[in-house]
Amino acid sequence: MNNIETNAPSLFKQLVHLRRGAPALWYATLILVAAELIVSLVGPLIVPKHVYLSAYLGDRARMTTIRFLDDRDDYLVYDSLLGWRNRPNASRDKWQLDANGARSMHEYGLDRTTPIRALFLGSSLTNGGAAVTTDETISAYLEDSTTECLNFATMLYTLDQMYLAYSNRLWQYNANVIAVGLPYHPSDGLDNRYLPLRYPQEVYMPHFKPRLIMRDTALTLMPVPHRDIWRTVFQHNDLLDSLVASDEYYAEFTGYQRCGFSPLASLGWWTYKKARGLFGILSDERETSPLVLTLMRRLKDEAARHDAKVIYMLIPDQATAFPSRWRKRLPDQFGTLVANLRKEGFTMVDVRQVLRDSGEPPWQLFFEDGGHFRPLGNRLIADALRPLSVQSQVQSTSDLLLREKP
């Protein structure tokens, strides 16, 4: 009580002192706070959401959206189920796709011509990205006289899209090994529908994706909007309104609406996000998401229906594979996840262990972005994959024989 009594006048005096000694600063502080409140609280009430979205993503994203929906994008085509898929025969510099839309060494038909046909699913980490040539990808390094590979990994695909792609179309390629590249947080992006809400910086891929929602054990599909409706995202609020409840990343956009235009609010929002991120890193092991397990099991079962075995590759980024000294003190979420998934009965390649065992320095394995692999990294992963794919094929053949025996 004493403290309050002695401090209060002092604070008041200081404020009066500031007002007299630095009137412009005093008024500027008041006006700035008022402006912050108006921009944060009143702005979203009167400015339409699509106007904010235009400011959030910029002209580039708007132009990319139109190009993509007009079927003029160089690398991707609209897909009513998956949102996007690789454009057949697309090519640029080191990046070349075949008529199937796969990044493969040779163009293959539906029937396999070697004992092992491996089909790759994943994101650009599995695809190889634009910085390596096709013969420097994981799938290319795996190919030999007994193995042919079709690399259908597609930029920014998440596990749900991989599952949908395989179960609806890619099973037709009669692969007996399905190699699936999982990001080290496999649940990331599964609750996202509009990519820019998750990755505002991805102005070259402002795309919608499907979302699978699990209710009890059933999966419900929230589909990709028709391209005519998708086209209106920068013109009307309707589509954005539908994302409020169906996209878990919508809060990022709301944060931008309220805090993105004024410095103090923006600082507060940034601090909150950093604290949340830090809490995520410091927290103990994440429980493996039920949706992830369900999708992995479904993919495995679906493959089994087509006499194929699934090998999951859990792919770390550079910071996870070669952690700094302070990161080493944090809980090993990656290791826990690998162990949990193996315990669930999945065939796993621990890519992190493969990279560490190689003894190669990180900069020989990863590109500067710390995510995509250099050719050496891809080769090491392929080497780790080879015995498992052969083993899967042998097992798959014996399963088939056992089934045919009666």
Next chain:
Amino acid sequence: MSFASSVFAVFLIGVFLVYWYLPNRPQVWLLLSANCLFYAYWDWRFLALLFSLAAVNYVCGSQIDQADRPVRRRAWLLVSLIVSVGVLGYFKYYNFFVESFAAMLASAGFTVSSVTRHIILPLGLSYYTFQMLTYTLDIYRGQIKPTGSSLHFAVFAGFFGHIVAGPITRARQFLPQFRKERQPTPADLEVGLRRILLGLFKKLFIADTLALYLVDPVFAAPESYSAGLHWLAMAGYAVQIYADFSGYSSMAVGVARLLGLKLPENFNFPYLAVNIAEFWRRWHITLSRWLRDYIWWALAKNIPFSGGWKIRLRSHFSLFVVFVICGLWHGASWTFVAWGALHGIYIVTYEIWHRSRAAVETKKSDNSWFSFGIVAAWLITQAALLVSWVLFRSNSFDAFASYLTGLFSGSGVKQLQLPMMVWGAFFAFAVDHIAGWLLEHRPTVKASVPAITAAVAYVALILFLFNARPGQTSQFIYFQF
């Protein structure tokens, strides 16, 4: 840790809060720690070098003061000069001189193997050296007494507000401030924040916008662009370098002010200058004065301002040499030397002309600020400056000549999309200089601006800067020097 980065903002807020929480003496220790942290963030390996240089100059200062004979005083000054300039010469100019010497021998038909070394230039070494030399030189001249505190001297030498790119602060300006009681005042807070805000605006909006959208693309491949874009980029670079460097200087003054310290001004609306001498009284003022007081004065102190033509010739030659040194100080490259020499020619030409046509200056001092003569002088001065900036920016003489040719015969067809921000940056620069002109010619304008109007302008500036700055930030140009 650039002044325009969020890391520096966090650093400054931390230092500011702890600084004013502490009594005066511990404040100095805090500043020393902050200086070390600031510099170590760039490269901790050179901290020992900087401390050693400071120690040598501190000891030399004391010895100069205590020496009983002029010979000894001169000897200690020489130690200070040789060590300081020697270190600067090694780190900044070793490869330049070795390469130039090898090239000279090679052109004479001798074969020489390369003896250059991979030397990293410690950040801010040029400024650091010049600042420390003001201490020993001023003691030698009897203008100051040595400070009794090595702590104060270490803080002065490495103060994070000026170590990287000035303003070049003299010991006699900085050290006495430690002897006075420092109290936080609202006026200091307001001035400090205002200077930082204006500096940020100049750097992040004017300089970076022009660099990103206009200057960098055109200077990278001038042959691809039309003559019109050559002219525009040339003007753009003149504005960019001013906004970049004066923005930095403004922030440095503001940062010091927040800590209750005063640094000298470095800019005074230089493009208002109507002659080249006036330009150097307005541009990088602390360097100009340093060169005048410590080099030109040493070269020409015995030369009277009037007399026979031989004496005038020596005076002009001294001026020319000072500007060549000024060019070399900016960078270890012949283009910088040529840039300095060009300014030397400008200023000697002006001096000769000025002596024969003193009437123009007289007319100006009569307050008739607008006349055909003044406008013509301003245009000629600006044209000369623009040409010199092209040389300053060019990596080679070929590039310089090619750019100048392109001003009249550039026929590239490459299009450059210039966003509105580019014109906004030019406009903001014009407003800045018009305001400067008003302050000089209508001093009552500043006093008549109400606090509330100024406050609205500051908030508008903050919100504009927050939302309209370009996505990329470039390094401050003068950090490389």
